[in-house]
Structures are given as structure tokens and as C-alpha cells.
Amino acid sequence: MTLFRVSVHIVPRKGLLDPQGKAVTDALHTLGFSAVADVHVGRHLIIETQATDAKAAEASVKEMCSRLLANPVTEDYEIEAVKPV
Amino acid sequence: MTLFRVSVHIVPRKGLLDPQGKAVTDALHTLGFSAVADVHVGRHLIIETQATDAKAAEASVKEMCSRLLANPVTEDYEIEAVKPV
Numbered sequence: 001m002t003l004f005r006v007s008v009h010i011v012p013r014k015g016l017l018d019p020q021g022k023a024v025t026d027a028l029h030t031l032g033f034s035a036v037a038d039v040h041v042g043r044h045l046i047i048e049t050q051a052t053d054a055k056a057a058e059a060s061v062k063e064m065c066s067r068l069l070a071n072p073v074t075e076d077y078e079i080e081a082v083k084p085v
Numbered sequence: 086m087t088l089f090r091v092s093v094h095i096v097p098r099k100g101l102l103d104p105q106g107k108a109v110t111d112a113l114h115t116l117g118f119s120a121v122a123d124v125h126v127g128r129h130l131i132i133e134t135q136a137t138d139a140k141a142a143e144a145s146v147k148e149m150c151s152r153l154l155a156n157p158v159t160e161d162y163e164i165e166a167v168k169p170v
Contacts, residue, residue: 003122009129024130024154033149035135037088044094044129045109050120064118069109 001050004057007080010070011042045069054082086135089142092165095155096127130154139167 012018020041028036047064051057058079070077097103105126113121132149136142143164155162 001120011129011131027153028149031149031153033134033145035086035145036132036149037135038133040131042129042131044096044127046096046125046127047121048123049118050122060118060120064113064116064121068112068116 001052003085004049004051004054004082005085006047006049006057006061006082008045008047008061008065008069008077009042009080010045010065010075010077011040013074013076016074042075043069048085054084058082086137088133088170089136089139089167090170091132091134091142091146091167093130093132093146093150093154093162094127094165095130095150095160095162096125098159098161101159127160128154133170139169143167 012021018040021039024039024041025036028039047061049057049060051060061079061082065077066072097106103125106124109124109126110121113124132146134142134145136145146164150162151157
């Protein structure tokens with residue numbers, strides 16, 4: 001068993017309202033960053049987990065995402081990287 | 086001016102308490118994912134901004150991070166990618 005560090009992005013589904021992103025866009029405009037067109041705010045998770053290989057680590061993190069970490073109705077997740085620690 | 090899509094990770098500083106990460110670790114253990122050693126929870130921002138080139142887009146997002154998006158006392162940020170849309 002090896003320790004793997006898996007990075008995951010969880011973002012609001014495209015087309016769904018993203019009130020947090022809208023609030024950040026407005027705040028950036030107020031601060032003078034008028035070139036900002038749009039902001040999306042999601043979560044970035046770094047999960048350290050034991051697994052036999054990178055494939056097994058990725059599969060187990062996918063299961064964690066669908067069972068606990070991401071809301072399947074409103075969010076999409078993607079595995080960004082799987083690296084041995 | 087071109088529209089760039091800049092991805093940013095904002096994560097709790099190493100060594101600081103990360104109660105959200107601890108809560109997720111515990112929840113994963115409860116669900117049976119006993120191989121999980123540690124979880125860190127941060128934010129993942131996707132910022133679409135107009136800029137003359139990728140360097141200018143990155144510089145402007147760095148300024149946004151230090152002025153609004155990241156708490157310099159407790160968080161670190163890193164620009165993950167800068168891509169024209």
C-alpha cells in the first residue's frame with residue numbers, strides 16, 4: 001500500500017445559479033477590477049489515502065465524491081491529479 | 086484585450102488547523118473509507134477576466150487574491166492555470 005495525494009475540484013454545475021461566484025464578481029468590480037467577466041467558486045480537496053496503485057486511489061476518491069463530497073444534483077467533480085506522496 | 090480563464094487554488098496554510106478537513110476525514114472514516122489519512126479543504130476559483138496577455142491576467146488575479154480572495158494570515162493561494170477562452 002502506498003500513500004497517494006489526490007486533488008479534486010468540485011464546482012457548481014454549468015447553467016445553475018452560483019450566488020457565491022456572483023457575489024465575488026460584484027465585490028471585485030467594487031474594488032476596481034472592472035475587467036472581470038465572471039467568477040465561479042468551487043471547492044478544492046486534497047485527499048491523502050492509502051491504495052495499492054494510482055488507479056485504485058482514483059477509483060476510491062471517485063466513490064468518496066459521489067457518496068459524500070459532491071452533491072450530484074448541483075455539482076460536478078473532477079479528479080485533477082493523483083500522485084504518490 | 087482577450088478573455089482569459091484563470092484557475093486559482095486557495096488552501097489553508099500548512100501547519101494551521103483545518104477543522105473542515107478534519108470533519109471530512111472523520112466523515113469518510115465513518116462511511117468506511119478507513120484508508121484515508123488526511124483531507125484538506127480549500128477553495129477553487131475560476132476567474133474570467135479581460136487582459137492584454139496571459140502574464141497580465143495572472144498578475145491581475147494575484148492582486149485580486151491578495152486584496153480580496155485569500156486571507157493572507159491563514160491561507161495560501163496558487164495560480165493553477167491561465168488559458169485564453
